[in-house]
Amino acid sequence: MSAILEARHVTRRFTPRITLGDRIALLLGAKVDRRAVQAVTDVSIAVQQGETLGLVGESGCGKSTLGRMLAGILPPTEGDVRLSGAAPMRGKHKTTTRIQTVFQDPYASLNPRIRIGEAIAEGPVAHGLVTRAGAPAMVAEWLRRVGLDPGFATRFPHQFSGGQRQRVAIARALAMQPEVLVCDEPVASLDVSIQAQILNLFLDLRQDLGLTCLFISHDLSVVRHVSDRVAVMYLGRIVEMGEAARVYAAPRHPYTQGLLDSVPKLMLEGNEGISFRPIAGELPSPLSPPSGCAFHPRCPKATELCRRERPPLSPREDGTLVACHHA
Amino acid sequence: MSAPLLEVRDLRTHFFTRAGVVKAVEGVSFTLERGEILGLVGESGSGKTVTGFSLIGLVDPPGRIAGGSIRFDGRDLVGLPPGEMRAIRGKRIAMVFQDPAATLNPVMTIGTQMALAVQAHGGAGERAARDLAGRTLARVGIPDAAARLDAYPHEFSGGMRQRVAIAVALLHGPELIIADEPTTALDVSIQAQILAEMKQLARQSGTALIWISHDLATVSSLADRVLVMYAGRIVESGPVSAVLRAPLHPYTRGLLDSLPAMARPGEKLNQIPGSTPSLLSLPPGCPFAPRCPRATEACRTDPPVVTRPGRLALCHHPLEAAA
Numbered sequence: 001m002s003a004i005l006e007a008r009h010v011t012r013r014f015t016p017r018i019t020l021g022d023r024i025a026l027l028l029g030a031k032v033d034r035r036a037v038q039a040v041t042d043v044s045i046a047v048q049q050g051e052t053l054g055l056v057g058e059s060g061c062g063k064s065t066l067g068r069m070l071a072g073i074l075p076p077t078e079g080d081v082r083l084s085g086a087a088p089m090r091g092k093h094k095t096t097t098r099i100q101t102v103f104q105d106p107y108a109s110l111n112p113r114i115r116i117g118e119a120i121a122e123g124p125v126a127h128g129l130v131t132r133a134g135a136p137a138m139v140a141e142w143l144r145r146v147g148l149d150p151g152f153a154t155r156f157p158h159q160f161s162g163g164q165r166q167r168v169a170i171a172r173a174l175a176m177q178p179e180v181l182v183c184d185e186p187v188a189s190l191d192v193s194i195q196a197q198i199l200n201l202f203l204d205l206r207q208d209l210g211l212t213c214l215f216i217s218h219d220l221s222v223v224r225h226v227s228d229r230v231a232v233m234y235l236g237r238i239v240e241m242g243e244a245a246r247v248y249a250a251p252r253h254p255y256t257q258g259l260l261d262s263v264p265k266l267m268l269e270g271n272e273g274i275s276f277r278p279i280a281g282e283l284p285s286p287l288s289p290p291s292g293c294a295f296h297p298r299c300p301k302a303t304e305l306c307r308r309e310r311p312p313l314s315p316r317e318d319g320t321l322v323a324c325h326h327a
Numbered sequence: 328m329s330a331p332l333l334e335v336r337d338l339r340t341h342f343f344t345r346a347g348v349v350k351a352v353e354g355v356s357f358t359l360e361r362g363e364i365l366g367l368v369g370e371s372g373s374g375k376t377v378t379g380f381s382l383i384g385l386v387d388p389p390g391r392i393a394g395g396s397i398r399f400d401g402r403d404l405v406g407l408p409p410g411e412m413r414a415i416r417g418k419r420i421a422m423v424f425q426d427p428a429a430t431l432n433p434v435m436t437i438g439t440q441m442a443l444a445v446q447a448h449g450g451a452g453e454r455a456a457r458d459l460a461g462r463t464l465a466r467v468g469i470p471d472a473a474a475r476l477d478a479y480p481h482e483f484s485g486g487m488r489q490r491v492a493i494a495v496a497l498l499h500g501p502e503l504i505i506a507d508e509p510t511t512a513l514d515v516s517i518q519a520q521i522l523a524e525m526k527q528l529a530r531q532s533g534t535a536l537i538w539i540s541h542d543l544a545t546v547s548s549l550a551d552r553v554l555v556m557y558a559g560r561i562v563e564s565g566p567v568s569a570v571l572r573a574p575l576h577p578y579t580r581g582l583l584d585s586l587p588a589m590a591r592p593g594e595k596l597n598q599i600p601g602s603t604p605s606l607l608s609l610p611p612g613c614p615f616a617p618r619c620p621r622a623t624e625a626c627r628t629d630p631p632v633v634t635r636p637g638r639l640a641l642c643h644h645p646l647e648a649a650a
Binding site: 058059161163164191192193194195196197199200203204218220221222224225226227244245258259261262263264265266276277278279280282283 | 548590
């Protein structure tokens with residue numbers, strides 16, 4: 001296996017822009033909070049050829065920001081992202097068609113005034129993957145592959161249900177013949193029965209096309225279902241990364257353990273025992289992350305060392321990477 | 328056994344739109360005992376939220392309750408004058424919504440709006456109202472509650488805001504709380520905290536709870552009984568563990584099989600084909616028939632009610648409990 005897509009020590013900061021209101025406030029001598037939010041801090045991650053790498057974490061942990069940097073949509077503040085056999089991706093504009101992204105909300109990613117057939121054909125025609133004359137046949141083929149009637153090509157996005165729109169978004173991404181597909185919460189807004197249909201479609205297409213995927217989700221059971229390896233993020237850093245089966249069966253990092261324990265399980269045998277154990281406390285603000293290990297204020301195993309020193313992400317004997325002093 | 332706290336009979340809530348009559352709730356019947364936790368499960372458009380809103384009298388035009396009765400503590404809430412409904416709503420029946428930001432007034436401190444909620448139902452003085460607000464905030468696990476009364480909603484995190492909304496619901500010690508997807512917008516670790524606290528609060532105070540959710544796992548760890556809704560109807564009900572272990576209705580089975588947790592990683596999920604029907608043009612007979620693997624000619628007429636001890640399913644061909 002070789003890495004097809006790799007991020008090296010990437011960091012992404014967001015600095016608030018000074019607005020007119022801020023300028024007036026500054027003129028009047030008031031203080032304006034201009035602290036930068038560090039969404040992702042010093043993350044190195046590699047997606048191997050042919051695998052699906054799952055990225056999990058709670059809101060604000062930086063998983064989408066990392067996903068966007070890997071997809072080449074968002075330039076890192078520090079570090080670089082490299083696609084195998086190409087120069088590091090730099091600058092504001094994405095320069096490759098080898099990576100495509102499927103977003104959570106297909107309604108926001110499809111232009112409401114463009115027929116979906118045109119939306120699917122637009123990219124491949126512009127990049128010369130298909131001639132304009134050949135486009136309708138290609139669109140029909142992709143609609144069929146994602147389980148939609150080829151006749152739907154002349155419809156507008158609003159004529160589809162949420163699940164169907166997500167199928168269109170998948171067809172549109174795959175029509176670009178990418179090597180890597182980045183999926184950012186592709187099923188988060190769908191009902192359970194529709195979610196199952198989209199996950200099945202994803203599994204089928206991945207196998208047929210030999211896709212490499214980065215699959216971002218807050219839903220632990222969805223990530224478990226589709227991923228070969230999984231990376232768990234907390235407050236901008238990866239705290240644990242390894243084979244999905246191993247991480248789920250025997251999580252090492254207290255945060256991973258807590259996260260897995262806090263998901264309510266399906267209780268088939270009465271529920272007087274509780275099926276989940278919450279993690280104490282709240283997510284800290286990324287504006288003022290805790291000292292040392294960012295998880296220490298909520299961690300049952302935290303010691304003085306954790307308050308002082310941030311544990312590095314280091315390999316364990318079975319190959320899992322863990323960032324914890326006590327695991 | 329005494330009379331149930333809530334007895335809903337043949338509830339029908341319809342929306343009279345230009346495109347036609349949308350029968351969002353069509354013939355829903357159930358009972359709820361005091362102190363019982365009832366899970367109301369379904370996908371979008373199944374009518375679970377409209378059922379909750381109907382109970383508390385919050386259905387807005389073009390929707391209205393077209394028929395049926397909602398007996399709460401022996402009294403029918405359908406057709407009650409708005410003033411009398413207001414006296415019950417918030418005091419004896421409270422509601423917690425999915426989005427706490429929409430429940431709380433952004434330009435008022437938490438203490439002020441909680442005190443207003445206390446005073447809306449009875450003559451507590453300002454001081455006493457604030458005291459009660461502070462004590463209730465402490466009950467839902469807000470640290471340093473008395474000081475937090477002076478904070479505005481935006482100063483709280485999403486999870487804390489939902490706790491405040493729950494505290495508002497608890498203020499008058501209601502007999503029934505209707506919670507509509509209260510943890511859906513929250514992160515797992517915060518959701519788990521709130522679930523655990525809700526269950527404990529309901530058990531301690533003897534408050535009955537209707538928990539509306541699309542998440543079977545959440546309901547399974549919280550509720551005593553579960554109602555499964557599809558296209559405005561209750562298609563299955565019963566004790567939660569019995570229903571989830573051996574569902575009678577093919578739709579419940581399909582929902583369970585759709586969960587990634589029920590399959591081996593990487594294997595195809597047992598999906599339900601098709602999508603939920605439009606409530607404007609429901610198929611005649613069983614609304615699930617077009618997606619159902621067990622459907623026969625008989626399903627095109629109205630499906631019969633099948634009962635097993637403590638269970639109910641709306642189906643011609645119920646799945647028999649596996650041994």
